[in-house]
Amino acid sequence: MTSLNHDPWTLCDILSEPSEVRGAPLLYFFEGFMDAGSAGQGVVDFLLDAYDHEPVASFNVDALIDYRSRRPPLTFEIDRWSDYEAPSLVVYLLHDSADNPFLLLHGPEPDFAWERFTDSLESLIDHWNIPVAVGFQGIPMGVPHTRPVGLTVHATRPELVFDNRPMFNEVTVPGHMAGLLEYRLGQSGRDVVGLSAHVPHYVMQMSFPAATMRLLAGVEHATGLSLPKDEALEEDQKRVIEEIAAQAEESEEVATVVESLEEQYDSYEEAAENDDMLREGRMPTADELGEAFERFLAEQDNKKNDDKKNNDE
Structure with a gap:
């Protein structure tokens, strides 16, 4: 294991350096901030289940994580402590269905040293000549589950934005590592794409596989990777739809909310078809x-x- 540089305070250690890491796109997702419908976590779970993965770099969580705010599990058995699930912030090397290499950074969102963490990741991006980084998450929106999942695409260059129809002009949200990372890397001229799947606000606390599938399609578009459809995700989404339908049958309030959102969604889509600005997302x-x-x-x-x-x- 070697540090990325000789600074004793460096946050990143390179664990191994196979030739495939150079020039591979980087995907990233941090646990702890907003992820409606567990859409972003679903992408991580899918990728780690679908493909073999090798850890190639890790970050010093002792310098980044507040253990008292999110205490790691510690297992006690009869008369001794038997296990400790230490948090980790790791970069994995994977290969897609066409054997194209890509990197996945996953772990808890840093509590401390955001700027130092960003600098360390930027150094790693330069060291491995990573062409593009892609972050992803689910965000709650006033949309119905009965319509296609929308996607907000943002990037450090307009040319990187695709398939976008903005839902708002300007909004201020609490700071988070994924957003700061995209902002800082953009300031230094690097290519970053952010993907936010629109999850119906009334299902944001439950798993919503349709949003995960929408993010996976967005990742493919942003990186050129080949990621197969997952039948398990599709089956899970059918189950979710059935559960929501059952709740709507039992509750007139739920049914009214869904119907109202459907009307709003259809009206917006109809307006977009007749409005160049809405249709083109500009x-x-x-x-x-x-x-x-x-x-x-x-x-x-x-x-x-x-x-x-x-x-x-």
Whole structure:
């Protein structure tokens, strides 16, 4: 095991360095922040179950984790302590279905030293010439489970954004490691893509496999990896849909919420089909805003004229 550099305070140790790590894309997911529907954790579980994985780098969790805020499990048997599940923040090397190598960073979100951690990961990215890093998670949204799962794609360069239809213009959220990492790496000119699957807010506390499948498709698009569909995920999603349907039958309140969200979703989709800005997922230009405002005023004038005509009659 060797440190990435000679700084005694370095946070990253290289465990092994097979040739495949150089030039491989990096996927990352940190436990501890928002992950509605366990969508991001589902991606990690799928990848580690589907492919052999070898640890190639690790981070010093003693310098990063607050043990008292999330105490690791310690097992006691009869008259002795028999096991300790130490937290770990590890980079694994995997190969996809076409034998393409990729890296997966997974573990608890650091509690401390965010900037030092970001610097260490940036050094590792440079050392292994990693072309792109991709983070992923589930976020709660006011959407129905009966419609396709939406995806918000964000990146450090506009050219990296794909299949995107923004749901909001600007929002401020609590800081988190995945977001800071994307921001800092973008500042230094590196390519990072973030994927956020839209999970119905009323199922955010339960597993929602459809969001995991949507993230896996997004990872494929962002990296070019070949990740097969998982029949177990599809079966789990069918089970979830059946459970929600049963709850809707038993509760008029649940049924009303779902129906209302379906109407909102369909109205938005219909509007998007007739609006270039919504369909293309971009902000309007000044000219487009002016044209839209002029159309609005014209429609208001027409409405007033129609109302006046009807009153005269």
